[in-house]
Amino acid sequence: MDQIIIEGGVPLHGDLVISGSKNAVLPLIIAGLLSDRKLTLRGTPRLADTQTLADMLYTLGAEVEEFGRGPGEGLSVTAADLSSTRAPYALVSKMRASFWVIGPLLARAHEAQVSLPGGCAIGTRPVDLYLKGLAAMGADIKVEGGYVNATAKGGLRGARIELPFVSVGVTHVLMMAATLAKGQTIITNAASEPEVVDVGRCLQAMGARIDGLGTRVVTITGRDRLDGADYTVSRDRIEAGAYALAVAATGGDATLTGIDENVLGALVPAMRLAGVDFCTEGNANEPVLRVIGPRGRPHATCVTTEPYPGFATDLQAPFMGLMCCADGVSRVRETIFENRFMHVQELTRLGANISLLGDTALITGVPELLGAPVMATDLRASVTLVIAGLMARGTTRISRVYHLARGYERLEEKLSACGARIWREAS
Numbered sequence: 001m002d003q004i005i006i007e008g009g010v011p012l013h014g015d016l017v018i019s020g021s022k023n024a025v026l027p028l029i030i031a032g033l034l035s036d037r038k039l040t041l042r043g044t045p046r047l048a049d050t051q052t053l054a055d056m057l058y059t060l061g062a063e064v065e066e067f068g069r070g071p072g073e074g075l076s077v078t079a080a081d082l083s084s085t086r087a088p089y090a091l092v093s094k095m096r097a098s099f100w101v102i103g104p105l106l107a108r109a110h111e112a113q114v115s116l117p118g119g120c121a122i123g124t125r126p127v128d129l130y131l132k133g134l135a136a137m138g139a140d141i142k143v144e145g146g147y148v149n150a151t152a153k154g155g156l157r158g159a160r161i162e163l164p165f166v167s168v169g170v171t172h173v174l175m176m177a178a179t180l181a182k183g184q185t186i187i188t189n190a191a192s193e194p195e196v197v198d199v200g201r202c203l204q205a206m207g208a209r210i211d212g213l214g215t216r217v218v219t220i221t222g223r224d225r226l227d228g229a230d231y232t233v234s235r236d237r238i239e240a241g242a243y244a245l246a247v248a249a250t251g252g253d254a255t256l257t258g259i260d261e262n263v264l265g266a267l268v269p270a271m272r273l274a275g276v277d278f279c280t281e282g283n284a285n286e287p288v289l290r291v292i293g294p295r296g297r298p299h300a301t302c303v304t305t306e307p308y309p310g311f312a313t314d315l316q317a318p319f320m321g322l323m324c325c326a327d328g329v330s331r332v333r334e335t336i337f338e339n340r341f342m343h344v345q346e347l348t349r350l351g352a353n354i355s356l357l358g359d360t361a362l363i364t365g366v367p368e369l370l371g372a373p374v375m376a377t378d379l380r381a382s383v384t385l386v387i388a389g390l391m392a393r394g395t396t397r398i399s400r401v402y403h404l405a406r407g408y409e410r411l412e413e414k415l416s417a418c419g420a421r422i423w424r425e426a427s
């Protein structure tokens, strides 16, 4: 298994080109199941998760093909015929988002047998809201032998669905399913995350009728069929946020190409409070955000995770990385997932002073971190350890870095180009 080695203490300078969004491309690939025509997705990142999903689509009788290299690269999804409606445990347990095939399968084939995803490192993550939403659209749902067996004889029908709290995945699935349902579906308390907007826009390009994208009420009027489309995926705001934090944490000055400050939501104001400066450069086609690290230690800053445009839970761990060396005590509260603090013990190994009380972490900033061997526990925890390693004096060795390949394309290459001393070694 590979390890990532970092010799810390080098401020990042240069340009980081942000890749296509992982959390948009996964549901976009799944959206390809809704049509018998080809869906072309451009600007897609090459990640372990997209490959895992391609394997899943293959078992359903669809094809996912990568094409090109460089800016024009992407992948196409062709689901001319669905030869199976069964999503097996072996694949769903590898990546939870593959559970989302349940929406398109039910909408197009009127049946689905999808494994329950099983355990997760960041929380219990039940699927009750998916099942309630699909049942409201007329699906008959039984959970048996670890599988959700769902049928919708005669097809799904539109419904009014009020979500008790915001869920990104439930919004994706119900929106996708509703595009082929009979009549109108209104989802209230829908997620407004940029990834949901991306999926909605792609569905519109496929001929779906959707209103209210980016708001809390999304209305979908079903159609008999959807067409193919050629769609460019948005850049990854979570990757961009992690790199912005890495630049700030090393006291660097670097640009993020392809990302607009607005999609970072509450991260930018929080980082400004911490003493980080931002300048918008570039143009509307290719926005560029310059990140200028604080002079000296960052100021202690408190954040609470919330649905978009609030502070993203996927940036909670990386933000804590920055706060490890802040001047003062910061408080980070996690309200989306109940167990998303696995990085805390590993940060402590680098010398961080963090105490946990329920959903809140109190971080007493220390003047510096010291390199040590650490272990990655999940995707966002992994990048946090990279940020901490870049800040730390001495050498940090991160093991279990296979998590990183799930969400960060060419991470070592991108950071090395900005001066970081980071490389991968087989152990």
Ligand code: EPZ
Pocket: 023, 024, 026, 097, 123, 124, 125, 126, 127, 128, 129, 130, 131, 166, 167, 168, 169, 170, 195, 313, 314, 336, 337, 338, 379, 380, 407
């Ligand atoms: C998406 O997960 C993302 N995953 C997550 O990114 C992200 O952290 C999360 O949204 C929140 O922004 C992808 O896009 C592939 P939710 P999702 O449903 O959709 C509870 C990463 O690191 N809930 O919005 O699964 C759930 O347990 C990841 O890239 C129910 O209770 O998250 C959580 O507490 C990890 N019942 C809350 O809702 C349900 O039926 C919000 O989660 C569904 C969800």
